[in-house]
Amino acid sequence: KAGVTQTPRYLIKTRGQQVTLSCSPISGHRSVSWYQQTPGQGLQFLFEYFSETQRNKGNFPGRFSGRQFSNSRSEMNVSTLELGDSALYLCASSLDIGSSTDTQYFGPGTRLTVL
Amino acid sequence: ILNVEQSPQSLHVQEGDSTNFTCSFPSSNFYALHWYRWETAKSPEALFVMTLNGDEKKKGRISATLNTKEGYSYLYIKGSQPEDSATYLCAFYNFNKFYFGSGTKLNVKP
Numbered sequence: 031k032a033g034v035t036q037t038p039r040y041l042i043k044t045r046g047q048q049v050t051l052s053c054s055p056i057s058g059h060r061s062v063s064w065y066q067q068t069p070g071q072g073l074q075f076l077f078e079y080f081s082e083t084q085r086n087k088g089n090f091p092g093r094f095s096g097r098q099f100s101n102s103r104s105e106m107n108v109s110t111l112e113l114g115d116s117a118l119y120l121c122a123s124s125l126d127i128g129s130s131t132d133t134q135y136f137g138p139g140t141r142l143t144v145l
Numbered sequence: 146i147l148n149v150e151q152s153p154q155s156l157h158v159q160e161g162d163s164t165n166f167t168c169s170f171p172s173s174n175f176y177a178l179h180w181y182r183w184e185t186a187k188s189p190e191a192l193f194v195m196t197l198n199g200d201e202k203k204k205g206r207i208s209a210t211l212n213t214k215e216g217y218s219y220l221y222i223k224g225s226q227p228e229d230s231a232t233y234l235c236a237f238y239n240f241n242k243f244y245f246g247s248g249t250k251l252n253v254k255p
Binding site: 072138 | 149151176177179181187188189190191194196234236238240241242243244245246247248
């Protein structure tokens, strides 16, 4: 069974630009969550999608948005990039995060650098 | 915002040493606590899902315990090996979200 894939793996952008990251979950998984990791911080929850609907959102500004397609693939978009957006962005898929015991499977991440 | 804390932040041990680290979380409204291992240049990998007070889970040389009443979980590694070097994360589940600690980075020297 193929794991979670994320593209691109590395990205360099300049301030003010926008970026789109992609995540393909494990086949059969309907829930996709996105996390941001910056140095010294734990994984910060961005949002979660289930069956094409955003079910949960973390405390991030509106510049961060996402969507999920009918095949469960998900994209996240960051507009008007700021230096502080430089981070590792991880996505995780699960059957249904609505279950507290459901295991999340993480992708390798996209390393975004904003110059 | 829920606070999940892990200690220590980093740990250096010799091969063969046993070690343990702590994850502290809110003791109210407990649903589940997950442990992950994150090796450098790889993806976080699930270790344990813990749900009941007094739970003890084991996987090879790694085990974990849970105390929901006082809000902590311990992860133990017996006879550490260099391949155990990784960052160990705990994640507290609450209302369809996971709140992660910042991790304990373990370095096992041969």
